Amino acid sequence: MVKDNHSHSAEHVLNLRLRVWRQRRGQPGAFEEHALQGVSTSASFLEMMDMLNEKLVRDGKEPFAFDHDCREGICGMCSMTINGMPHGPLPGVTTCQLHMRNFRDGETITVEPWRARAFPVLRDLMVDRSGFDKVIQSGGFISIRAGSAPEANATPVPKDVSDAAMDAAECIGCGACVASCKNGSAMLFVGAKVTHLNLLPQGQPERDRRVLAMVRTMDDAGFGNCTNQGECQAHCPKGITLDVISHLNRDYLGARVKAFFSSTGKVRRGGD
Amino acid sequence: MNLDSKIASGPLSTKWDAHKAKLRLVNPANRRKYHIIVVGSGLAGAAAASSLGEQGYDVSCFCYQDSPRRAHSIAAQGGINAAKNYQNDGDSVRRLFQDTIKGGDYRAREANVYRLAQLSTAIIDQCVAQGVPFAREYGGLLANRSFGGAQVSRTFYARGQTGQQLLLGAYSSLSRQIGAGTVKMYPRHEMLDLVLVGGHAKGIVTRNLVTGEVRTWSADCVVLCTGGYGNVFYLSTNAQGCNVSATYRSYRRGALFANPCYTQIHPTCIPVHGDDQSKLTLMSESLRNDGRVWVPKNTADSGKDPAQVAETDRDYFLERKYPSYGNLAPRDIASRAAKEACDEGRGVGPEVGGRRLGVYLDFSASIQRLGESVVRERYGNLFDMYENITGENAYRRPMRIYPAVHYTMGGLWVDYNLQSNIPGLFVGGEANFSDHGANRLGASALMQGLADGYFVLPYTVADYLAGVGLSGRPSVEGVEYRDVLAQVNDRVNRLLKNQGKQTARSYHKQLGKIIWDECGMARTRAGLTKAISDIRGLREDFWKNISVPGTGLDVTPELERAGRVADFLEFGELMCRDALIREESCGGHFRTEYQVDGEAKRDDARFAHVAAWQWAGETAEPIRHEEALVYEEAQLSTRSYK
Structure with missing residues (x-):
């Protein structure tokens, strides 16, 4: 003792x-x-x-x-x-x-x-969270094959941008945000990944298709929508804030508008 | 047995290029016809599975967690080394090689270590391109910090969560391949055995941890990236599920297990608090950049409040004993120094079992020099974690730390291709033995896992596949698969049907105590001999008295635990046997009989070799093979950090 x-x-x-x-x-x-x-x-x-x-x-x-x-x-x-x-x-x-x-x-x-x-x-106390993996598989990445990366310091990233990306990247994918939400929404989780990758210069080429694909997969996986209650932020063990949901909404809207006005009038592959 | 490391000839700096040039290739159109099994989804496994998937192979990846994103690489805190020399402070590939080989006390394979140092720079490029948010300076370029065992600043980091960010990077690449259909992911699956056909590794047996289904899988080759065996100590910094089963079961199928006695005891962990504790928590080595380690000079002061111990009555023992490296002495050396101070009765903190096992890691000088906000920015999450666990505020009073098991340098024997002595069985990351010798330097595990996964295995696996050709994959209906499946089912049923009263955890605790006492920071001939017989007794008792409630046809956590503990009970004996025969002290392996002035005394004449163990049956003693360590360019010297 x-x-x-x-x-x-x-x-x-x-x-x-x-x-x-x-x-x-x-x-x-x-x-x-x-x-x-x-x-x-x-x-x-x-x-x-x-x-x-x-x-x-x-x-x-x-x-x-x-x-x-x-x-x-x-x-x-x-x-x-x-x-x-x-x-x-x-x-x-x-x-x-x-x-x-x-x-x-x-x-x-x-x-x-x-x-x-x-x-x-x-x-008992175990649940199936594979919906989160499906969302990441649909777009939560930067497409870079092993071996094809340029020199790391070739693209400077302003410290405040990098720090903000890191704030979002701290998400551990536990699902407390979904569990605390009366709508069962995964917007904090999805917003955190979209914010992390879409803030960085490396994430720009896939910015629009990423957000469109991830939101579509999120909806298909049965997660609800956000009604700005803020329970997710209150229960997130890593201090992810509602800012990432604003970022997600902004990028999603931008991507939808761009897709709508794209020259062919067609929605691109990977979008909805 | 001839242990051919397959090292290319020529100077160290050109070996990997020369070797790669000779490796065979697989035509892109044929790659999808090859099925590759990757077990484990940590840095090595996720990187290997995604890279092989990117090339177009048909990959299946297995992990026991509910998602590949949870593998224990995620818990690495401090950083990853790379010889970028962004600090202009004299770093180079050769310097990183020299630090790593010296850090391993000249018990690692030279050519592997050199290759690791060479590949380190490409890893940073790869991770930045994936979106890993490494720490940056105001100019937008990457920042570095210092780590133990080096006099240059070459460690890249992402706050105190470098492993998390690197793993999430590898996981994102893996997820991309899962989405693309080149990798099939099987989470909540545990590998229970390896299947050999014609002497080649051609499949595995798994148990689905949700449905309980035990089944076989056939493949053209098998890649194990299943981590280390630190949980043989019961209390360690490893995750609860980390286990030796995949590598140990492969050992029983003929793979050699190399240097099992090489384990790393990390100096900066939160001390043990009581009997019901399930794990020990690491406080990153990076803290030693700004924290000073001390104990009271006098035993009489050990129970006092640290603020009441005058500056002149404090012994900053690392700074005193190792002035040129100070608080950044390598892990094995810092751990042993802390143990000695506590053995002398100068330990601090509450008494547990009649002893004070702790030393202070004091930030007051740094807080005065830099201000609390700077210290908070650098280490805030670690200070918060410390307070959650201990209820103490480390900004106000020094942290209490004590060594704990953290990493295992030993692992399955592999050649330069990371292929074991079983053709078609590849081993990457902590699960192999090759790069860290008898002690691993901080920030090198992440480097090795990713080097193996992104830049070595994709080349060497292709060479094997090109060699065996497309007719190499047997049918899963074959007798070899049925036999192994029957053996696995027998063992599972034996555990489930046993009518005992004892829990698997209680055996695990007893085993851990034996290993920690006799095969921990200080080892003796008498202690190891006793440990071997104690472990045998414990193993017998386990199979008589174990109780595993449940049917096994559903989630059955006690069955998972019992299976892992059963393997640890066999493996622990092998570890003690290896430690007993290695009559020298090197790195983390400290035999008290072999020392000079309290420092490890290596015996290069007798032990400059890898010990690789071969299983010889249930009752026979295992056979020890040796691979001589030939140093073509590194100069063997006494490892000094003074």
């Missing part, structure tokens, strides 16, 4: 009541209740879930399935709605970076999967 000394953050132990979602693919789900004792406040939320699962396995029961991998807030795999909030109550962190010192002894904690039409539940 850790013995506390001077001003290190004090460690305590919590006893909790957990309501956790249990569901099999294609079947209806329900909450299951479990008591869990002796959870250290230094533990992460996922370590608390590990403790619960270890207890279940020792009792011969199936553990709760949940997605997780890096446990340092960057892979975007963890995805739990905790007390109604994607990634839990602490702003700016993923579930794996949420620590139990943010909860009270005796508290009841409700744990659910992402809830969105475009993210069907695979098992």
Whole structure:
């Protein structure tokens, strides 16, 4: 056990009541209740879930399935709605970076999967986020074959432009934006990628076809539209802001107008 | 066994060009007729799959995560080295080569390292063209920072998330090929075995982690980019899912496993806090640019608030012991120095299990010199992460850090073509052994993964395919596939049907403790001998008492974990065996019997070779082969950073 000394953050132990979602693919789900004792406040939320699962396995029961991998807030795999909030109550962190010192002894904690039409539940707390991959596959890239790149410093990029592109590129693709949105919209995710690539000089040649293709794929994948509620921004663990949605709308409108007035009158391949 | 590295003759600087000129090619119209399996979608895997797809091959890529974008390359923080010499400070391909080969304590293959240094510059070009938002200066050109083990500034970075941005770049290229139909992506699939036909690697067995389906795949060749085995220690900076199974199962099919004892313990990680901890979090090496590492000079001060320890009572031990590199001493050396300070009772932080295992990384001097806002701009995300985990503010009090397992230099043996001793089995990135010797320098893993994926494998895989021709792919209905599939199913069922009471995690923890204690930062003959027998006992116990709830016909996380732990329980023994026989100290492999003045004592006469292990059956001891390391241009010298 850790013995506390001077001003290190004090460690305590919590006893909790957990309501956790249990569901099999294609079947209806329900909450299951479990008591869990002796959870250290230094533990992460996922370590608390590990403790619960270890207890279940020792009792011969199936553990709760949940997605997780890096446990340092960057892979975007963890995805739990905790007390109604994607990634839990602490702003700016993923579930794996949420620590139990943010909860009270005796508290009841409700744990659910992402809830969105475009993210069907695979098992318990695991959902299918492949819609995000499909959106990227349709245009979230710069077409550059390995080996064909020019010298890196040949095209200077102003620092403020590069920094703004990096702000958008920090998106980890976790899907909290979709889960928090009453419309199940992926506009923050799509806007972040469009902003990242369309700001950079390297992204200009495919600027229009990129935004048209990504928006079309986003709609086809079952994501809803944006009604400017701002829940996505509030729950994004990486601080992506609604600015990227404005950028997406502006580029989309520009591309649609250009496509409309293009000389042949035809919409180009890759557009809609 | 003859381990032919297939290194071209001639001077180092022309070897790769000379070699490439001899590699055979595949006609563009024929490429789509070849099926290539790539396992893993990190930097090496995503780069290889996308590059081969761009050339027109029919590629299938597998990963265990829900998306290729989540591979653990994403967690690399600090940066990527390249010999661009944009700083005009004396860098060159030869200098990067020399730093890397010295950093690896002269246990890497010279020609591979030189090629890596040569390819480094093209990687930066490629990534910038993909839209990777590297840090820039106000003039719009790329910025650099310094990293350990080098006296030039050659590290390119994207805030504290360089790995993320490079991986998302590779993922975007991969996604483009998936959209174009040249690459088929199979996420949530785990490779459970390798299939050989006529001695060539011609397929794999996978388990679908959602439906539980176990099936075979046939291909013209197999490329493994499945990462390292750091999770054999249980606690490491690796992601939870990182495992040795793909490479270890290939080893059991005849691939040689090289230098398994070479593991990297990273000096700057957040210390262990308790028993239920599942992972250790790295604080980027880049922090050592502006942070000073210290412990109290006197054991009596180790429990005090750091602000109460007077400047004269602080021991800045890296600056004291290694004045020319100071806080930027290489990882193995910095880690060992921290361990020694804590072993002397001068560690700091709360007591865990009766000991204080931590040293300070202090930013107060930098904050005074540069201002808090500059420090925040450089490292803000790392300070935030530190505060989330520890509840402490590192702008106000020094960070506490301690070494943790981070990277594994050992891996499957490969030749200059990155082909293992099994024809048609290629291995890239951390999964192979070739470029980092006994210690990897910071910011070199990203470089190696991308060099292998973008610029080596696309050439060497083509050479193999051109050699075997179009009639080389067997039918997946063949007896070889059915046999391996039956063996995999047997093992899965054995795990599911076992009537035990113990969890896979509990075995993993016990194994990790044995490996950390006996095959960690300091290793001894007695300790390693004991570890081998302890691991055997633990393995026996595992197969008697493991419990795996579930049917396996659905998402079954305990089955995934148990399968991986079972492989770690075999692999851990191999690792200790390799460490036991290597009677010298080099890089991350420190045998306490072999040291001079506390520094590693290499034995070039006996051990200037790669140890490559061959599996010999369930009960027989594995066979150790040697590939001599011949240095044509590098001068072997005692590695000093003083």
